[in-house]
Amino acid sequence: MKKNIKNIIAIVFILLTGTTLKAQDAKYIGAMQSGLKMFSEAKTSADYVAASNQFERIGTQVKTEWLPFYYAAYTQLINNTTLTNTDEKDAAMDKAQELIDKAAAINPKESEIFAMKGYIKFMKIYVNPMARMQSGMGAAITDLETAKALNPANPRPYFILAQNTFYTPEAFGGGKTAAKAKFTEAAAKFDAFKTSNPMMPNWGVERNASLLAECK
């Protein structure tokens, strides 16, 4: 009996600590899943901001995970595409920049973070391309090249660069012909890419395919 009680205490102890650990994890996963759901269902700018806020809250709470801040930045980037006022677009991109910097502070060697950094810089240029193109392109490309170097299997830096070529006027070295080869390269990378975890970044494949189709 005594032995039994000891065993029970041990089991309960394991069970209890397991539950608290699990509860933390479950809370984090639950909150992330609800954030991802908000993101996937978002239609208006307010929806994207709400999703971004959700991710930012999670990031602030867990402190050691880069994914929440990464998604908080990504939702702000997508939010930018729903806006028309240039000041608001700039504000959204500045916020995205602030959030991705927080992600980078947690994990300074993550390929996905560098890809997002470059993407944000491109989007910032698109707000006022005439004025920002010349001075901003170099830094954006540098981030994306870093993203490639950190993880050559990550398809997103390839896709982001291809997309930039697609939207750059032919006169400035862009256009569909130039973009086609890049989308094709990105498509191969997307085909080979596997995520280790369902919450890890896994976006871009559909858009890459549809833009590639437009190049044909």
Add this chain to the structure above:
Amino acid sequence: MKTILIFLILLLIIGESQAQTLIIGSVKDAKAKPVIGASISIKDSYDGTSTDSLGKFSFKSSESGEKIVLFSAVGFGMDSVKIVLSGTPLNLNLVLKEKLNALNAVTITAGSFEASDSKKGVVLSSLDVATTAGAVADVYAALQTLPGTQPAAAESGLFVRGGAATETNTYFDGLLVKNPFNTQLPDIASRGRFSPFMFKGTTFSAGGYSAVYGQALSSALILESKDLPEKTTTDISLMTVGAGLDQTIRFKNSALSFGGSYINLKPAFSVLKQATDWNHEPTSAGGTVTYKLKVAKTGMLKSYTEYSKSDVSLNTNDLNTQAKSFFSNDNKNLYTNLSYQDYIGNDWKINCGFSASNNSDDGEQAINNYGRTDRLIQAKATVTKYIGQLSTIKFGSDFLSSHRDESWNGLSRSYNDKLTSAYAESDIFLSNDLVARIGLRAEHSSYLNQNNFAPRVSLAYKTGKGSQVSFAYGEFFQNPDDQYLVQTSNLDFQNATHYMANFQKMKDGQTFRIEAYYKKYNDLVKSAPNLNNNGYGYAKGIDLFWRDKKTFNGVDYWISYSYLDTKRDFSNYPSAVTPEFGAKHSLNIVYKQFFSKLKSYVGATYSVASGRPFYNPNATEFMSDKTKPYQNLSINVSYLTSVFGKYTVIYASVSNLPGFKNVYGYHYSNDGQFRESVQPPALRNIFLGMFITIGDNTYKN
């Protein structure tokens, strides 16, 4: 055993399902407007939500006890309140303060037009200055399409709000440029020496400018040079008027550029029929060296040196003798500047600079030899302290040593002046919507042995989203022109008092500005009966500006209109009249469009101005005659392509395409018997150029 297990399982279940508290409420700004997309969270938990389109929120929290609610939004600060969670629903009415930041704060706009790529809420970009049709990348010609200025085709420089060209000064990284124009020729406008592509920011102030700048009665043109270039590049320019080569080498934390150019107008002038009787068409050769160094994290050192030499000679008609009169000019210009800026700690910034220039003109005028040398040395230092998010206080000092030497057939005269100045200025943000700038500048001239004190005040108030009103008042002093100073030191500073009120509205690619001003001149130099400071005058008017990038897809245009009423008694005038640079109405329409399919950037500028007064010795009243109105339509096309795989721009511009016959004024013989009109050298000017950039990718990061 069983009971223990059941008990434990129960415990676990209870542990997972605690009591939840409903929290509802709203977030508003200081003006009680709902804040959309604000984030609300319970500190140290996952619980929280965002406000909806009405600024309302609602969420449940399973936390309990005393907690802190954090709330924030883009464009606002972060704030917090304490709450107690006990299961009883809570209703929170939260108020967020707008963050004081450059994005939404009011800016002082009275008097000034700023072209910048990095700052928000500016009217122009650097590219606008470089691509205005008719200007052919001359900063000064481009600025003549802005309100407050007027077309000046027969003179160098900017005529701003009834001021003479000498009343506008140019500042390069904060330092005064004594000779910003190429060789000065009789009755022909010269281009500026500096390429607009060198600058990241250009501020054109038609009045009421900062106490940091002195020695300009009417207007200040403030040029801020670019920081480190991104890449190592080679730029080749081939033009109908000459050729240039620039090499930029980028190192890790620094960059070195050097370049040279040779300009010869003879081939172009042989095709374009010239009214001017050229003897030796203008030629010039020059070189530049630029060095930029990033010092530690925040410091930036910049240096720029330019040397050029130009020659020209021509024949003018001497109306008194009815014979040709020879004029030649040989100009040598050396300009160098060095500036350093850095942040010290979080809230201090220093700017210091040094510049030196030597400009000499020698030549013949009729049968006489003339010579003129200007030397300027300047040292300047400004310290800025940041207070809070936006407010600043700055103070500084500058020292200008200027020298002029003039000779005429072996006779010579000269003067030396040491001008010592001190200034202090504070930008005080009373809120995001209200800013006051209060400044004082004091100067002492050793040559004149005089002091001046110039208080300046500006106010700006944000009246709504994108709209604001500004007011400015200021005293401005300037030394008499060199031509007078070499004759006597018995003169005083000239003075102008500016008052202006401005309204500006910017929204979605459209900008509207209206500004009314009154300017009073005192102590202007008169050259008769002897040199004295008894001149005076006034200028008042209204400037309008409308820019629209939105209405027509891909089209960007602006319209500027200036109304000017001015009179002055100065120089050799017998009474106060409207001077020759006082056209009553000036209108400019500037149009730009990018044709993506054609890879071409097309621009057009149409300018019209009412006639200018001129002196007719036969008229009963002084300066009562006026020329006919001035008109000009210029177009340019930039075609983007590649040559041998290198990024290339092919540029063509035609000024005065319809061939309007403009007359800027008349020269009379002393007896009034003969007159000759002042005209541009050619009816139309055509310019073709090819600019190739070879980017070397050896350096990355």
